[in-house]
Amino acid sequence: MENPQIAAALDEIADLLEFKGENPFRVRAYRNAGRLVRDQPESIARSVGDPDRPLTSIRGIGKDLAEKITQLVEQGRIDLLDELRAEIPASVMLLMRIPGLGPKKAAALYKELGVQSLDALREACLAHRVRELKGFGEKTEEAILAGIPFAATTSERIYWSEADRYVQSLVASLAVCPAAGRIAPAGSYRRGRETVADVDLLVESSDPAAVMDHFERLPEVVSKLGRGDTKLSVRLEGGLQVDLRVVPTESFGAALQYFTGSKDHNVVLRGLAKSRGLRVNEYGVFRVADRSGEAPAGEAGRVAGRTEEDVYAALGLPWIPPELREARREFEWAAHAALPELITVDDLRGDLHMHTTESDGKATLEQMAAAAQARGLEYIAITDHSPRVSMANGLGPDRLRRQWAAIDRLNDRLTGFVVLKGVEVDILEGGGLDLPDDVLAEADWVVASVHYGQRQPRAQITARITGALAHPSVAAIAHPTGRIINRRLPYEVDLEAVCQAAVRHGKLLELNANPARLDLDDVACAAAKAHGIPIVISSDAHSAEGLDVTRYGILQARRAGLTKADVANTRSWSEVKRLLGRGD
């Protein structure tokens, strides 16, 4: 059983307990455990029954949760979850997906009106039975009716790259507002999560009303969800929700810290502050008076707030990069002055996975080389597909050798830049590679990947990949987890076994930077790093512009805590060769 499955069960228990109105801290414990399990680089199922790695050694998982996880791994079920499911119909849980409907109101609808589905809820609203309930009214009933379609479509998350386009455009639109000072995107966008559910924007201003008026009138804004003195929530064309918050200069840093989150990171931060007699909110860090527990009024008690650095410094911490703010290990690192110096896109010196018009790319060999050189890279590997990928016009030995001859001729004309003779060789359904050994031995760089037989059992696909890692000519595995965002996994892999094979054979794993793929996600990346496996961040570009996606891959690498040293292609090509034990 994989960690995400275990996490999903814990999340479901949290949801059901919350609906029942259980102790909110108990709910939080389950939710927290779900997150912890999801964030573990190692397999939780493997820890079960391993006396050297008890589940309770994970901070936040105690005796009870460890027992429940153990039961799930060993029996495939949890008593508590079965009981809760028997008690609360699954369709009722959908009610809480409606904006503005939380556990309390949803429970009231279920208990008082017997509403068990979105359809039943719609009818109850239309019959004006909802407004009769205590705590409900006419407006609530209308809001519920309007929100039902949103519950049905679930909460769509968009790719970071797509959110980026919205953010760039909104920031530009805000910048022309005379009342607006500094403008900063926050939230999960700033933390670089691979998908984003909504966009948070922070604006510095002494005139919040003017900024909000300006924003509300932007053409892409289609509806207003709420507006107060400092906060405005709108929905854009296309459904994306944007929360705008306007704060004064002296609070800008505190607000940026607060709205960047994550929520769990902030909970830890505020707990830390509390233990130091301080209170953190979006306006700053304040001293709490000794007896009353009340902060001194206004500026008097303010210790920090203008910049994020001040806020963290007031708590005795170095500034923590947003990508690390997930309540994973960042506070432990920060406390010991051991925050990793995260990799940046400028650290990349080469790109080792891309295609040309010879297979399914849109640009020629020469165009790709020129584009990469123009982007400041020192080397690229051309890795077109092998014959098995016939749909992509994969290259057999003859065409491949002709392409490599063309690369030789191109290299003669280039200075300060090298094009490597590479190939993305398919790992065949029955194991083994799609090109003869003597051909592969002539290549400078071979990445191997699975394109067919993706429905095979996990163990079989894992064996194909570990087999490829054992091949002397293979340097790296592309798509080592087969993961595609927002979709079911195309294939499932035992990442632990793949990592062990990579270590055994001294091979590399690729982080594919395609925004829809990012198949070595931040958690898997951290797992590979824990094994000491060098990561290759590759564009898998099919066009000149495709080379630019490495910046999306960099975000995930940063979230995994990767430094320059952890990534192979921050090195020169001759150093990469040495890394593979193929030094000159």
Next chain:
DNA sequence: GCCGTTTTCGGCCCGACTGTTTTCAGTCG
């Protein structure tokens, strides 16, 4: 349900906004 150099009980982050209430609960982030 978890946790503990203010330890085994009593805490557990903090505030904005809405709609309902006439002083606040629920929801959200």
